[in-house]
Amino acid sequence: MISIKYLLLLLLFTLSLDAQKTLEVDLRKQRIYAKENGRVVFTAAVSSGKRTHRTPSGTFKILGKNRFHRSNIYPKPRGGAKMPYMQRLTHGGIAIHQGRLPGYPASHGCIRVSKRTAQKLWRWTRIGTKVTLHNGKNVKRKNKKYHKRKKHIKKRRYITKRRSIKKRKYSQKRRAYKKLRYFKKSGYKKGVYVWVRR
Structure with missing residues (x-):
């Protein structure tokens, strides 16, 4: 027979996990980040609340889970919109659920995922799992060396472009400078910068 001590230890271990x-x-x-012991286990794209229905920032806990949930707010007629794999964060209706991901904030305040x-x-997750929603202000910028190098190369590329313009005639210079305003760096691949129109 399993002792009560062993059961209590097992329960405490699962709670700590x-x-x-x-x-x-x-x-x-x-983006959403799933962390275990402070280490990112997996990450995925999300779609949060649009301007008129902003997603609140702060620390929440998963209050409830419903696999086949339907919204009681949107749309009002015909029983509400489908919200599969719903995990409630607030009593006001904010939750994480399956939905369409257009690549920008488009929901009514919820966190949509694929x-x-x-x-x-x-x-x-389980009921009680901690969920933090933030605007990325307190998060450290990753790959600082890469960003610094990128900035330096961009500046150098712009200077060389300006120097080549200075050698031309006045009318050509004017056209070239005007053209340069509408150009920006699009990407970085194997040390080559590509300039495209905005």
Whole structure:
């Protein structure tokens, strides 16, 4: 027969494991990060609330889960919109659920995720899992060396472009400078910068 001590230890161990799991949503980058012991386990794209229905920032907990949930707010007629794999964060209707991802904030305040991500999060989280929603202000910028190098090369490329313009005639200079205003760096691939119109 299993002793009560062993059962209590097992319960405490499972509770500690759940406490180490957290979700972090960057509303600026439109990304969700699943963390375990402070380490990112997986990340995925999201679609948060649009301008008229902004997603609130702060720290929340998963209050409830419903696999086949329907909204009682949007749309009002015909029983509400489908919200599969819903994980409630507030009593006011903010939740994480499966939905369309257009690549920009488009929801009525909820955090939309893809079907695959919704299923993964459904299995990964439990009621009481901590969820942090923020605008990315307190998050450190990654790859500082890469960003510095990128900035330096961009500046150097712009200077060389201006120098080549200075050698031309006045009328050509005017046209070239005007053209230069409408150009910007589009990407960086194997040390080559491509300039395209805005």
